[in-house]
Amino acid sequence: MTKRVTIKKAWDGSNTDCLHCSLRSSALFSGLTEQDFESVHEPVEQLTLNPGDVLYKIGESGHHLFTIRDGLIKLVQYLPDGTQRIVRLVKSTDVLGLEMMVAHTYEHEAVVLRPTQLCRYPKEAVTRLSQQSPVLHQNLMNRWQKALTEADAWLTKLSTGQAKKRMANLLLLLVDREGATDCYIFSREDIGSILSITIETASRTISEFKRLQLMTEISSNHFDLDIAGLEAIIAG
Amino acid sequence: MTKRVTIKKAWDGSNTDCLHCSLRSSALFSGLTEQDFESVHEPVEQLTLNPGDVLYKIGESGHHLFTIRDGLIKLVQYLPDGTQRIVRLVKSTDVLGLEMMVAHTYEHEAVVLRPTQLCRYPKEAVTRLSQQSPVLHQNLMNRWQKALTEADAWLTKLSTGQAKKRMANLLLLLVDREGATDCYIFSREDIGSILSITIETASRTISEFKRLQLMTEISSNHFDLDIAGLEAIIAG
């Protein structure tokens, strides 16, 4: 069990200028005009969180959604018997808390895995804007569909078949940039909770992959991958 | 392997009157006015399909989305090694092919499990309407979120833990009406493909549940469930 701190006052204080955001091209609000933003009265705020911080919990009410500027957050749900399951990872440029557009409570526990910067938007403003601006409307649908596509991949790639195949799929999914061959992983507990295997099996599988040189440790939890080799495992 | 027939000309011919649809209160277009519908030029058509029929395949291009009036359809994806996985079930009042609002190809294979009636809408019309009508806009977001919530449940309840727990969860999910204690199930192969277990394990688990009287066969593939007993299995 990781020690977790619920976030209270971590706001940078600096309000964000969405119009001149460095992530603008890929962000939720890409394509919006200055005029569009004028109707947002409550300020957009920026937030910095550290590993272990909890952004929100299941069932918690709120009225904000978030976009991630940088970092990594896990979305967790729990089973009746107490088992925890990570159902999604959200990273840079992803949107968090979309469900607030529809419901009044969050459906996951959002826990920070790596130092993370995010922006916070009042849901009312987003709802209003999305009805005025076809561009944002389309953007939102894109986000929703992306989340859904990833949920499907999570199911087929990370929850089906043998532990080795799941692990290989996870490692390949964790390669950030196109063409790169390295990836960062996290605690065995989290890996187990993603792949629905025990921490021991996770550890053993990683050890075996290292032995077979399918992955080579560059530094702690940072690996260079034998992409072709891993793909062979998946196809096998 | 089930024998499958790709659908060609199964249209009823009868065009649907969305304004006076019997499912109107729960359908995608609930809340729209006659005026709204006037902008839909291409007719909405109704379609009847039989078990085994394939509505669309992965990667197939199209420009329609569907709502289900009655019946049951499975959405299937395939893994590199050929394993098939059912990622969702869609039933009465659900929307099918939402991804067409965003992409140009379908992301699943949609295979009919029970005799099914559906309505077909041109995606351009829905896109246009959704930008004019805040109600439809909101409806669409509801649908998307619902699909996402179900995807999460699929992951946590049907793909995590032991076969018995998964099966118990599936049976409870298959109870249609609130308060009912009966459910219809389908082939062992499909059950296996939902729970990510083999057909033998599926069969054995069902046999055991029958022996323990957790489920009692009313007729072929129709069972009365011991809800409390199944919940005990899940919690155990």
Next chain:
DNA sequence: CGATGAATTGACATGACTCAACAACTGTGG
């Protein structure tokens, strides 16, 4: 350093898969 939690590894138990035989059911043609 020592203390704590995380990761690894081993030995063993068990649940699920594989392979195989057989039973039940379905639809077809005679």
Next chain:
DNA sequence: CCACAGTTGTTGAGTCATGTCAATTCATCG
């Protein structure tokens, strides 16, 4: 209406992967 073939479901025996429990090493941080 029956016989037959083809499909689907059931059950058993043996194997293999993963879970469980426990001991040990490693890493981090005060």
